[in-house]
Amino acid sequence: MSEAHYNHRFIEHKWQQNWREKKLYQVENHSNKPAYYVLDMFPYPSGAGLHVGHPLGYIASDIVSRFKRQNGFNVLHPMGYDAFGLPAEQYAIQTGKHPAETTAENISRYRKQLDRIGFSYDWSREVRTCEPNYYKWTQWIFKQLFNHWYNANSNKAEHIDNLVAIFENEGNINVNHAGGEVEAFIAEEWLHYNKRQKEDILQQYRLAFIHETTVNWCEELGTVLANEEVKDGLSERGGYPVIKKPMRQWFLRITAYAQRLLDGLDTIDWSDSIKEIQRNWIGRSEGASVHFKIDQDKQNRSLEIFTTRPDTIFGATFMVVAPEHEWVSDLITSEQHDEATAYVEWAKNRSERERMSEVKNVTGAFTGSYCMHPFTGKLVPIWVADYVLGGYGTGAIMAVPAHDARDHAFAKKFGLDIVQVISNDEVDVQKESFDAKHGQCINSDFLNGLEVKEAIKAAIDFIKDKNLGEAQINYKLRDAGFGRQRYWGEPIPVVFDKDDIPSLIPDQELPLTLPTVESYKPTGSGESPLASMDEWVNTKQGRRETDTMPGWAGSSWYFLRYMDPENEQVIASKDAIKYWGQVDFYLGGAEHATGHLLYSRFWTKFLSDTNVLPFDEPFKKLVNQGMIQGTVESLYLRKEKINDVSHFVSADLVDNLDDFTQIPVHVDFVTDYKKTDAKSYLNVDGIRQFKEWRPEYDQAVFECSNGTVQNGTFEASDDSIEPVFYTKSEIGKMSKRWFNVVNPDDICEEYGADTLRLYEMFLGPLEDAKPWNISGIDGVYRFLKKTWKLFVDKDGNYLPNDQAADKKSLKTLHATIKKVSDDIQRISLNTCASTFMIAVNEFTEQKCTNKEVLEQFLIILSPFAPHIAEELWEMGGQSESIALAKWPTFDEKHLVEDSKNYPISINGKTRTNLELSLSLCKDEIEKAVLADAEVQKWLDGKPPKKVIVVPGRIVNLVV
RNA sequence: GCGGGUGUGGUGAAAUUGGUAGACACGCUAGACUUAGGAUCUAGUGCUUAACCGCGUGAAGGUUCGAGUCCUUUCACCCGCACCA
Structure with a gap:
């Protein structure tokens, strides 16, 4: 005897248990079915638990997974946890509770919440980035990066041993690499370098390297932050001030991959906006580097600058170097010493925040030195100013105030010459710069009369000919800081010997596990809490690195581990990687555009270079779900x-x-x-x-x-x-911070997981941000109740039978199959929900009781509302799960109509409708329409000027 | 400033190739039924109007027999980046 009424609590509990016991969603790495990989961005298990916004993407990807499974694919749909991170550590600092403990608790809470929603995850493949058997491989990848360099000739990463072999044979003269600047040496010299010197050189080549730089230091958090973690001079997490501080740091040489990261974007199916964000972040710009000979320099040096506008070079009236430029102190003359040195000191100590908030306020000082203009031979003064950034290009520019707004502002403030070299009709360059890249060159010697584009080419040719510089491409992308002075992260598998030379710990000692510490407080000296553990730090091989890896390390490759999570020999077996391949469908938030989504592309390319992977893009198709917003209520004080x-x-x-x-x-x-x-x-x-x-x-x-x-x-x-x-x-x-969180558990309790799933989809397009509004949920709940009533009468009797299906029901069914199949594939899941409602309304009206029709409908409903579908499926005597049922095929013949109710419009406005046979030809339709009484009324006895007949669609008369 | 996106009823939204704008829901208005419920059913619901007409997809132009959809200009909002030479 079945329940007479739709009882979601009973049904959902029953089926969730059933699926778990049968291990229904567990998949093998071998199958004769084609593989399909559907991935969610794994969550960081925070203490707050899930709110209704989190499952939005998980529901959508679950629908796609179930759909693909029913369409004959072997679907990998795993879930795990990004479990290292700052909040657990900060909680530990406050309470002394070990982060591993709180993380485990949070994970089990997340799991309970996820289970209630009825996802089809293969939980046997769960990964947690904080588990030693997982981070062993994160450390292993780090070791590979340390052991490789980027060969710009072959355009891929190669083993460092090959590089050493080259050095031993011929020095570095012929080596073309992506990395730090290295002075040329020959084999002879290399062989005579000591260990320290050799390693210092190799550090300029390695893809994971240690380097003294100014870093974003956050005193409050006691740690260094990546550029991505700093917003407007404040830490993204916590909003604490961030300053510049020199420090020895681990970096990954992502810049070596800048061009490939850019090119790869054209090969993947991601939204334009994410691709644009990444392009912008990589920031390629084409131009030229030009050397300006420094006047009166003892060492006879040239100042190298980068410009994208070599066409304006005749307008360069002064030079500017960044306060961090390595020659600044040499350039400052004794007359200018006091003023310029004071400025440089002041500028260096300004925080990121001050620099940003005073963008409009130009500052700078004259160094006292001059350069020789390479085209004219005139002397141009060299200034130092912090609007020129030490980290971009060469840290020095030629200033063309007539055609660059910043240079213009600077020239105005300090009374420097402004020379127009590009003609225009709109602007007086003495008052305002003309930055547009069009117009003709003037006051520019041999460039005169050329259009900007031609002039750029001509100038570069000239520069090359005269050996003054070369064409050059610059990227905004910076190498990624990889060390965190934190406890709760992967230990970096490195020891330093007595000469401070870093070396890797051997593979057999991996994983290098995180020891238990007494205090999680940062030491304040900028070192991690690990630094105070003498017995861990000091080993026979030397002093261990006490920095840990950043949050993004573990998440840059996790999608690979799901393929073969237990493997102890390799990150995943070759066979598993080959079988599953790239992630076919990846779903997650757009906020990871310049973090996770860029780093995982970088690691994938690297692992592809080293033959670990047969592909070099991780995620073929990416969909970004929008945020579900809450209403924030506040009081005015x-x-x-x-x-x-x-x-x-x-x-x-x-x-x-x-x-x-x-x-x-x-x-x-x-x-x-x-x-x-x-x-x-x-x-x-x-x-x-x-x-x-x-x-x-x-x-x-x-x-x-x-x-x-x-x-x-x-x-x-x-x-x-x-x-x-x-x-x-x-x-x-929707956030704990605003006290407006809606817990999915509550919705599951009241309305059920199927209602939650369907409602979240019904809310609007997946990618749009949308406010959570509970009021619409009743409509979806009502729909499920109506669906139930198609199958079960008020006494609990199962209704469908074997009576032949009528034509209308078949039409409804097949229209639904077609629409839903199409819409799932274009991820228009909100319209699927409407389509189901239309179908159930029609079946109800038709009093449809045909079992075959209704069961086929259940199959297409099942990815969205798996529990109710499973229950009604079982009631019909089915013994195998509906998740394994074959997706019904759409048959055009059920949709064929013999007549159409034509809209008849007069002058483009619909005036009447006319039911006409679809077999009529254009002329016959026209005749029939003109004969119609209603149409005659509108024509008022006159013949129409023109008649447009679109068979099967519309008829339009022009009067 | 640069880049990406979005503007459609009281609300969430549909309209995939230019072809009946507002599907499907929420809400609202009437009514029915009743085991008085957060139940179910029926009818109505873009604006205006007694009705016809008229007006309607941020605004203004244009192309077209026909435009939410294509083109031009413009406004508003959201997101990302931002002293990148």
């Missing part, structure tokens, strides 16, 4: 206290926002939260709850338009009984 008492003011009374700060309020206290057509507000009870929650405001006054509330009593200014204290409602992130 006067910045100034009145008589030492805090005053909150109802939103309708607030005029000048500058006088107020916004204090977030827990949405549970708010009346009419998110109801349509109602403004949300606090009543007396809400105010009381708020004060209990934030006791520091216990004495506060709440001003509303109908009175004030203080100490729990409401003094009305009119005859109202209840205060209405309006809150400010804004669409924003």
